[in-house]
Amino acid sequence: MDDGLNTARLRVNYELAEQVFQKSRIQPTVCYQCRKCTSGCPLTFAMDYPPDRIVRFLILGLEERILRSRTIWVCSSCETCTTRCPNDIDIAGLMDHLKEEAHARGIVPPECRPIHAFHEAFLEDVARRGRVFEAGLLQRYMLTSGAWKSRLADGTLWSEVRTGLALLRKGRLPLLPRGVQARDEIRRIFQGVGDSEAPSDPVHASSGAENADASADPS
């Protein structure tokens, strides 16, 4: 690569937005950067990039940067951005698409792993019985994700145990799970959607994006 003065520091990959559109049917390129999404977002305080910049990065093709960002996991899917976008971009839907991509490639930033681990534990529970059994799910999440250790370290573990005991006392934590009778139907749904994530789709196949990210510095 030429590092001379006339070299652009950003290598743009316009194909990324097209790939995202093909897969999600969401068109980020119509964004004119009014930042209405960011103005209404309740979680910007915990994000590394506000939502409007995620959209901008997408248009520029900075895939790695987006997939490694906290923003996509911190998004609570409140749908305020999607509702208010004057160009009708489903921004919360984009965040979902990006989480799905990051999940498929196994690149979740460390501070967002609890969020990812909880989603995985939740879906395992659904796959098992067709319904979620909250008491079992919470226990398993705490133990398998190592969340109990961080709670112990920051002193919040006992407050959570107290809350759990209070719920139990008030009859709000049933001890036995209920499930769906037609387990095979649930199994078929999970198996069927698993196939759709085969690594032959265009976003997985892209190779230029990572190099572009490595040399990019739009800020």
Place this chain on the structure above:
Amino acid sequence: METVGYYPGCSLEGTARDYAASIRGVCQMLHVELRELDDWNCCGATAAHSLNRRLAVELPGRNLVLAETQGLSELVVPCALCFNRLKTAEKALLGPESHRYSLQYEGSVRVMDLMDFLTRPERLQWMETHRVRPLEGIRAVCYYGCMVNRPPKITDAPSWENPTNMDALLSTLGARVLDWPFKTDCCGASHSVSRPDLVTTLTGRLLSRALAQGANCIVVSCQMCQANLDMFQERVARELGTALDLPVFYFTELMALALGHPDAASWARRHLVDPVPLLEASGLAV
């Protein structure tokens, strides 16, 4: 007696059993028979739409197909997130991309948010004449949350930035309803388990503002909102260094109280923030 299909969702079998009990009680008083969807499954919630877009449509979609097969023309949903996911599945399975999914759905089921269903004009009229204990002393802010209203393309909500059906309901029941700007702001939803720090910040904003408006309680129509505002209140109070003590009621609990259901107060006693002092002070404890 009116019969309607009912999709309770997983939480109403667990931590939101208080909500479930009050819904049963209120519907009985209103002569509405809830026919639970047979063999329903989880809607997939935030986990599914975060990790797998097809799962996020096919899990709730199976319930729509079941309802159609079971001949239910209307499906009432008390959980805001389940409602949102069922509506998302409805749009996806009937839309131009329906070939992406393995389910066949004809679209004969009308998915309805419980509060929408219970606050139809004729019901409000009925309640006005049948309320036995007006909710005097209750100064409420109505908290609608996100998922019943947004995005309107999915929810078909008529007034997503400023919904008013809960306001109208509580006024009919004799409560004083206070205006406030956070009707549809986010409580943090499923982050309560994996990133409780985020929920503490978001609910802290909501609780402080409700107090500043002069509310003595918050009224909700979503069990996730209820859980986050109720279970996190002690922690938020500690962080803010002030007492909060704001009971968080389901709208159905207040309906049951005003309509004189004998078990109404006992459901609300299952909350973590004790509602009894407020109910006693308002002459509503039984």
